[in-house]
Amino acid sequence: MMNFNRLGRQAAVTCGLLMIPSVVSAVQIRVTVENLAPANSVSLAPLRFGFSNGTFDSFDNNAPAFLLGQPDISQAPIVTIAEGGSGSTWFPAFQAAEPNANLGSVFDAAFPPITPGEINSAVFEVDPTNQFFTFGTMVVPSNDHFLGNASPTRYQVFDGSGNLILPTIVESASLIWDAGSETQDPANAAFLPGGVNDNRVNENNPVTFNFSNLQAFNGLVTAAGYTFDSSLLAADTPVLRVSFEVVPEPSSLLLGGLALVGLAAARTRRTA
Known part of the structure; x- marks a missing residue:
């Protein structure tokens, strides 16, 4: 059976910040x-994310995914996402760098990987002064492939007045990263029945864009039951869309309703 320990069904984490009326x-x-992504191609582990001030730098292109001298490479923040879809060390590192960041996860509660064509959403309380969005999600089946933004200021979701200015992020296959932390081996890969995701062999390469290595899993049956085919992915094939929408608070809806009632009453009085 597929080992879901590192893909875990981690509940969303939110860190709402109380604001004074003047801000x-x-x-x-x-x-x-x-x-x-096309059917029978890549699935996505739970999306781990944070709205922040742009300080937390999750990883860098062509740099090691882990800190030099770190005793356990597999526990480096971006590696826990890339090798198992877990935010177990990524969230604490994010919180340490930015205590006021708003952190969370989006996933399928019944079957955590988000399969091709699937849509999941959740509502979070966010301080809009946390203008930037940083995320990471493992791409499966793989040993250490993922999607995420290397620059913590790449995606500005809010402007300085708290207005939503970025409604959608779309990432293509060419933006799939190889963390360079674990060697390619289907026997140790996530999302494959019989694969033991907790087993790993250090690779010690830098983080680079690389979706072509996914061909190592062609013809293998995934935990979702479909046979994987990496040939369905071209560099410009869209694989992920993240969308943002402001949800009106119930009090706002109530005030709006009362305003409409008042307007209707005023019109009634004028025609009486």
Whole structure:
């Protein structure tokens, strides 16, 4: 059976920040995750993310995914995402760098990997002064492939006044990263029946863009029951869409309803 320990069904983490009336108030944001990949191609582990001030640097292109001298490479923040889809060390590292960041996860509660064509969403309380969005999600089947932004300021979701300015992020296959932390081996890969995801062999390469290595899993049956085919992915094939939407608070809806009632009453009085 597939080992889901590192793909784990980790509950969403939110860190709402109380705001005083003189500054922008917290808002409710619906984060929607869509797997745009063709059927029988890649699935996505739970999306781990944070709204932040742009300080936390999750990883860098052509640099090691782990800190030099770190005793356990597999526990480096981006490696826990890349090798198992877990935020177990990524979230604490994010929180340590930015205590006021708003952190969370989006996943399928019944079957955590988000399969091709699937859409999942959740609502989170966000301080819109945390203008930037940083995320990571493992691409499966693989040993250590993932999607995520190397620059913590790449995606600015809010402007300085707290207005939503980035409704959608779309990532293609060419933006799939190889963490360079674990050697390619289907026997140790996630999302394959019989694969033991907790087994790994250090690779010690830098993080680079590389989706072509996924061909190592061609013809293998995934935990979702479909046979994987990497030939369905071209560099420009969309694989992930993340969307943001401000959700009106119930009080706002109530005030709007009362305003409409008042307007209707006023019109009634004028025609009486």
